[in-house]
Amino acid sequence: MEDKKTLFIDGREYRINGERNLLEVIRKAGIDIPTFCYHSELSVYGACRLCIVDIEGRGIVGSCSTPAEPGMKVHTNTPEIREMRKITLELLLANHEQNCLTCGKNSNCKLQELASRLGVDNVRFKPTHKPKPIDRSSPSIIRDPNKCVLCGDCVRMCHEVQGIGAIDFAYRGSDVMVLPAFGKDLSEVECVNCGQCARVCPTGALTVASQIENVWNELHNAEKTVVVQIAPAVRVALGEMFGMKAGEVVTGKTITALKRLGFDKVYDTSFTADLTVVEEAHEFLERKLNGENLPQFTSCCPAWVKFAEQYYPELLSNLSTCRSPQQMFGAVAKKMLPDLLDINRENLVVVSIMPCTAKKFEALRPEFNIDGYPDVDYVLSTQELGKMIKEAGLNFIDLETESFDLPLGFKTGAGVIFGASGGVSEAVLRLAVEKLSGNKIEKVDFLDVRGCEGIKETSFTINNTSVKIAVVHSLANARKIADMVKNGECDYDLIEVMACPGGCIGGAGQPCSFVDTINESRTQSLYNIDKNLQIHKSQDNPYIAELYEKVLTDHKITHELLHTEYNNRKRMSDNGLSFSEDNKNGKLHVDVCLGTGCYLKGAQDLLHEIITNIVDKNLAEQVEVRGSFCFEHCNNGPTVRVGKHLIEKCTLKLVLSEINKQLKATQTTAISS
């Protein structure tokens, strides 16, 4: 007889097929067992107690944390279980701020949905919590602890998938909260704004910060010309907000909707994605030829860029200096559109529609701002655009289709697949392979870099040049690869990093969805768009060629508009550890880095010597010595900062002479004034 592994769910027999736990078997059997804290991409937590089932002979257990065993007799819907689930939900609702009608998550909220599904029609318990302040410090995410159900999805997402751990549980018992370190604001800690916490949050505790009102104001302002760019991933997800199937391509309808909302011109971020490919591929080939700064990391993902600035300062020279397509678009638009549209630069407003929350942070970076006018003025997520369309009452499903405005709306397939993990690499390959071989290539699909594995790789050899490429998504995977690069354990030439699982199509700004296969559907659609376009290679985009002829005429202007630089970034805002008693204002600050790297290089002894010397020389009145945690210059430690001057590979002599120099300078200014 065949050895069949089966179990019984509500009296029917089902096969066990390597599922990780009982919950997955039950869901495959077509029963959507309710949960808050279960996500297939995260570890099992077993906290919400909604997925409870009754197993004969065992009693009531959480199905997420129970392995499926042959012969189990499982009941998912007994009177006892129904009662328990309802009470659990009722207790959660008791302390949950119930302003659903004005909540950003209204109608997308798991708590709302389950309360309705499980028939909780009355909350008998009184709230015991006092209102807690809402954290609006981040340009990307709003944190409202009053709506948190403590499922821990955000904590595990940040820690396990993104490898950061910017938020965690703090306090105990009824006081438990999810908080950044020391209860600081999100903008003060190591959060990279990827927003994945908000993507998995079942309630309105973590939501995407909105700029809808700002954009309406600009649209209603007659003096302003408002142009908009749409990122590749938006067109395969926006339809979901209007009940269309996952991954449905809605490019034409989106353009019509934007025009009807009042945007003057609708352009395509895929156009500047093509531009990014051309710049980045040439940068790569040059580095490869010279053997410099390899491997080259891609730089289009702003969450990855901030991550690298915080954790891998020693690899910053390996990042491509290319701006992301969003920022290239902003810079090019603000440069050429005023003439083209015959308006003043001040009256041109550039809005982007992005699948991403970190793009909101990127647009605010000071280097992307000329005289107080940012290259990109506002960044709306796909969700926010959907809300604006709904507010305006447009019947999205029935909209006619229109096409992008030229010239910044013409793209090739290479610029579209940017939205999926592996897309940037494939687009760059379509150029690099052609360049290296000197022949036009017909076969443009590079299947090795497609797919949903966390780390993918491919390699090829053309004319004696071999190139090895890695593609990673999620920052925990990026950390693995970056550590390998740091330790010289790999020989990649090009590494594509996207912070969000699946790439941009899985961004936190996309419509809210708890369907596991959503990323596959969206990705497939992007590749279908590529298939249906006539041109697949960025270098064949005629408008890109025209842009180089007319605007990007020399190296200087190209560099000015399309490239950028990166800086070390402190993970936490802190004042350091003071070694002086009275911390009067006006003292010269001497900050000694006590991070691991510097510690190993003798920072502690150096600190000791500095303090002894300052005390001996009676300088304690003028100088305050502090221990600080990581200036992220770990390669050249020990690092000491005197005033604003940073000294790498520091010695006692260097510090003392800098202190003397700066003290003298202050005295001179004091005397002369």
Add this chain to the structure above:
Amino acid sequence: MEKTTQQKAMRKFTKICDIVNQYNRDKSKLIPILQKVQDEYRYLPEEVLTFVATTLNIPPATVYGVATFYAHFTLSPRGKYVIRICDGTACHVKGSNKLLETLREKLNLKDKNTTTSDMLFTLETVSCLGACGLAPVLVINDVVHGQVTREKAIKLIDEIIEKENKNAG
């Protein structure tokens, strides 16, 4: 004055480095490390926690989570003498809340303050010290005092103040 303060701070910092090294910078030893750090500072300063997190290569939010979870750890400065009054069932029945009231008044602690402004005393309650036979019980810096009356409590405080004054003078 400045000289001694800076050197004292430096000695403390060296001590913290010794503590993390003693545990081989092992992240699974976070709790014993925090205990020793707290022995050193009498509380867990934010900057020191950031340092410990950086050194052990774990997110500061995780260290903060551990430090706020256990009642043993405190994130605000504490007095030189920490008085813990037991408020377990036995002590409660024997009048520990009156003892608490008396001491709060004696130490002039208003509102939710638990530490005196001269940083000499911190007054806390604990759920049980496991010395129910001696109820009501209080502990001053690890020394247990049993069958404490209001008068005895006030006397204990006065003795400490006297000793401190003598040392200062």
